[in-house]
Amino acid sequence: MSNVLDVLDQRAFDLGRAIGITSLAQCVWVYDRPVDLDGLRRFHEHLQRGQLSRLIEQSPLPFGRHRWVAAHNSSDLEIVEAARPREEFDAWLAEQVDIPLDGEHGPGWHLAVLPFTDGGTGVSLVVLHCLTDGVGLCEALTEAALGRDNPISWPSPGSRGRWQALREDAGQTLRDIPAAGRAVVAAIRLARRSRADAGPTETTTTPTVLSGADEPVAVPTATVLVDAEEWDARAHALGGTSNSLLVGFVARLAQRVGRVASDGSVVVGMPVNERADGDTRANAIGRTTVRVDPELATTDLREIRAAVKQALMRHGEVPDEEQAVNAIIPLLPKRFLGATSRVGATDQVGSSNLGAVDPAASRVDGTESDHLVIRGFPHRGLTEAMLNRFGGTHSLASGRANGRVFICAHSYLPGRVNTNDLLQQDLSSTLKDFSLTGTQLGALRLA
Known part of the structure; x- marks a missing residue:
């Protein structure tokens, strides 16, 4: 099996390196009792031998495709000895996000457990986005919880000699030339379409400020x-589905x-799962x-439901030119990639729906947790100046x-x-708009 990175995976890795940011996922489990540490250690060991047991080895060619290699330096299970109040759980989770991870040198993920002073327990797993997308992460959690290891044995880092690596990567680049040519054509079409659509899609948000702290x-x-x-009852009452809600x-x-x-x-930009059986891509997604119209959302979801259905059908029928453009990414100078990059579009918001998570993923110590949340993919390393740009x-x-149903929002508007508190208030107020009630992650209590 080839260990050459898919062009979308290479784009995610190169873009992060070019602008100095790291995209992460954080899985959070809450137990209203002490966890079984032996069971958690077994889960950790299977993660070390599972789908997350790989890293990225860069090509010696500046325009070469990178490759997957085995990870031999995963981090140890962190067991916090001193219990903390549940009110400090969110702060501890933020501390976990700040632990250094590296998709090339490792570790690529980190598992930790925190006891609460009331007898409960919190568990955090932070994973690099360049190693997996949301669906792939859920699969990795399920496999580890069930005690299944990855059947693929990736080559060891540095196992190719320099001349072998140069020869193989040059050959790969030659084979990629037709796709790169199609990427150039797709990029031109996208640029023309963007200029034609520029007027109607401008936002009414505060104008971007091109300054800010570094x-x-x-x-x-x-x-x-x-x-x-x-949640499902409200979706049905509004004439929609869980996804359209x-x-x-x-x-x-x-x-x-x-x-x-x-x-x-x-x-609203929506990732579309394209993962197939045996798929080794980290990011097997389209978009x-x-x-x-947000004014209609709280009273009638039928129009939104139809629009979502049409968008998904269109995605399946029409080639995705933005995806096609990724084929040219390895050929671009990294400095150019960093200068032209954007984390998000000012006229779009992201909506990622993982759907129902396999129940096995909730059993990280071998028993059912009380709550499981996957906290999206926040970007670490962003500065105020970058966010403004x-x-x-x-x-x-x-x-x-x-x-x-867990809902995790990330938002920064120049x-x-x-602040976290204001975003939490906005999230709670939006729930009220839909006549829904919710519980904050940090406010979960023993029954």
Whole structure:
């Protein structure tokens, strides 16, 4: 099996290196009792031998494709000895996000467990986005919880001699030339279409400020959990589905924080799962968009439901030119890639729906946890200046586990006050707009 990175995976890795940011996922488990540490150690050992047991080895050619290699230096399981109150759980999770990870040299993920003073336990797993997407992560969690190891044996780092690596990577580049040619044509078409559509999609948000501090800032994060039956009942009452309710929710939240187009609409970008059996890609996803009227979302989801269905059908029928452009990424100078990059589009918000998570993924110590949340892919290393240049960022990740729908938002808008507390208030207010009730992650208590 080839260990050459897919062009989208290479783009994710090279873009992060070019602009100095790291995209992460954080899985959070909450137990209302002490965890079985032996069971958690077994889970950790299977993660070390599972789908996350690989790293990226860069090509010796500046324009060469990188390759997957085996990871031999995963981090140890972190067991915090001193218990902390549940009120400090969010702060501890933020500390976990700040632990250094490296997709090339390792470690690529980190597992830790924190006892609560009330007898409960919190568990955190932070994973690099360049190693997996959301669906791949859920698969990795399930396999590790079930005690299954990855059947693929990746080559050891540095196992190719320099001349062998140069020869093989040069040959790969020659084979990639037709795809690169198609990427250039697709890029030209996209540029023309972008110029034609520039007027109507301008946002009414505060104009981007091209200055700001170069010190890293944390993008505000907020999480709520909603009873799954209540969520589904509300979706049905509004004439929609769980997914269309999420899209409507995302649009309404974007309206609340001021991220709307000049006509009051919101463009929602949705990742589309393209993972197949035996897929070794880290990011096996496509992307489609849908324009939503947030004013309709809280009263009638039928129009949004139809628009989402049409967008997904269009994605399956029409070639994705943005994906095609990725074939040229390895040929671009990294300095150029960094100078032209953007974390998010000012006229779009992100909506990632993981759907129902396999129940096995909730059993990290061999027993059922009380709550499981996957906290999206926040960017670490972003500075105020970068966020202003990018036009900020706004995305939401959701899924369902343990009888609840979890919703995790990340949002930063230039010219606006950006804090966790304000985002949490906006998230709670948006729930009220839909007549839904939610619980904050840090407010979960023993029954």
